[in-house]
Amino acid sequence: MNKITKTFTSAAVAVGLVAAVATSASAGEFDGVTLKVATWGGSWKANMEKIIVPKFEALGGKIEFVTGSPASSFAKLVAGRGRAPFDVMEVLDAQVGDFAQVDYLQPINLDLIPNKTNIQPFQYNNTYVGSWFTQEVICYNTEKFSELGLSAPKTYADLAAPALQDKVSLPDINSGAGLANFGGVIFAAGGDEQNIQPGLDLMKEINATKFWKRGGETKTQFETGDIYAAVVHAGWCARAARAGSPVMSVHPEIKPGVKGLAKEGWLGIMKSSENVAAAHWFINEYLTTDFQYEYAINSGVFPLNSEAIEKMKSDEINARLMEMDAGNISKMLRIDYNKVDKTAWIDGWNKTLTTN
Template sequence: MKLKRTGLILKSAALSVGILTASSGVAGQFDGVTLRVATWGGSWKENMVQAIVPKFEALGGKIEFVTGSPQANLAKLIAARGKAPFDVMETLDAQEKEFFGTNELIQKIDLSQLTNKEYLDDWQYNDWRVASWSTQEVICYNREKFAELGLPAPTTYKDLANEKLAGRVVIPDITSGGGFANFGAIAYAAGGNEQNVGPGLEVIKNLNSLKFWSRGGEVVTQFESGDVYAAVVHAGWCLRARKAGSPVDTVQPVITGTSHVGVGKYGWLVIPKHSKVPEAASWFINEYQEPEFQMLYAVKSGVVPTNRKSISQLASDPIFAEMLELDPAKIGNQLKIDYQKADTSDWIDQWNRSVSQ
């Protein structure tokens, strides 16, 4: 089934209009305030430029972006030593230890400004962080190629080790955005856990994968070129591959030996410790939770909203309903890696030694 792009564009445009008309705050509230936001580039930044920047400017302020991966931005934050190179930052759950172990790097969020918390579950916010989105780490596969090879749709990571798929599978490099979540999930499915990732490395060795991807866009290109028949990737990239014309479907992987089906990776918003504009930063975080903005993000970037209202809206779209898990109960049952238990530095070390040629 092809995506109806026109419908999506119209939907995005309508959302933008809705977003721009629903503004919170008082005119002049942020006169002369410059808010620096650390986020990814590409569609992530564009969504904010489209939807949040005009509202902040209407309140008298200005938003600047510091683009880069959360790892790169974390390095900038640490290197700044006592200064805040930005005022709001997008982080990943994999950075939980760095940010939330001691809270040395961040300051409290003014939750009284978080009026959109009514759409969030309790675990999605506290004084230090607010969930921004989630991705569903899936197996994305080319149904036509699988049919040609006489293979059923995969259900587990081990299904990708079939010799007919040798050199036709890609999985994320541990340094990529979904690297930790997927590596942790593969370890779990192989009988390991956060403290024992060895079984996962054995599975990865047996996969005979073409490469370890570092940017999701590579996966879309490789589905298009016919090099790849299956990929471990977040559902948003699979959706983009479908949009680009590849006959791909998603499968929420069964995490063997556990009751989990599917893998969730979460993004969080935090305010760096030395930010001098925490009020504006808290305002920004609240705007991020606006149902319309969350919906825009989902439509354009293929992430799953944290906001309950947006999730139910997204479920009414047949393509999203088909390619993403949008049942709250099932989302709740997805595997979430506990990074407090994980030594990710050791994971990287073990990974490097295992995959290096």
């Protein structure tokens, strides 16, 4: 073997070794790490298992899910005095104020979230990164409305029609969508965060005998004919449509210039987490086009990722039931929970609308 050949062989071996080390370092980035994520079960978890989990496992780690509503995750946090049984958590906009009081979240290093460029700057900050939002709508059975001689509802008050008695389902205040939609009803009735009485009066007038706790209940109730209309996020309306129910959605008129209601989801990293790098990685993956699109189609939430939004427009059912125009979306009502006295809202609800 001449000198040139020897030098070439040595160089090739050296390059190979470096490449092998580099590959194994990347592949083993999260060796032995078990990331625990608090999220919903069903399609929510399934989407993560399909798209995010395999990528994390390829890096040597494992993801476990602690399923339940954000309210139950928060209750677990409080019970554990901030020692969370999870690293990352789905947080609802209505909970942001509660988290501010208990200081259980740690700052997010946005430099570790390069995919934040896929979303709008107001959708992330040093504590939270936005994950999705929902369009809260009135979903109604077009055939039943025709049979009853009712025109399409325009706002919540239209659900008080005598023909719809016992046939309307609203979100329970105890559900993830409860506070947001109650807020929508309050504003539509002429009230505001402090003056909730008009909303309670309107709710009483609607006289829904069913308050749902999980959006899936409305899908079943549409199928069994138990309800003809529901206040629910457009994704559940889409799921009912995909299951064959003849439903359509309406973004309710709430006040002049405001049509529709948005509920926002965020991601936060627990202060007690020891898997901070993995938690950042997870949040970054959440913002990829693939995941955001899959999530939107299967779970019915609206993506924040701009490319995923464009892709979603090609889905006929979503395009029919959801507002796709960015200008109109920006005009939807977003409840300012900093002004909301949650205890007063829940007390008012309990005393007016339950146990009677």
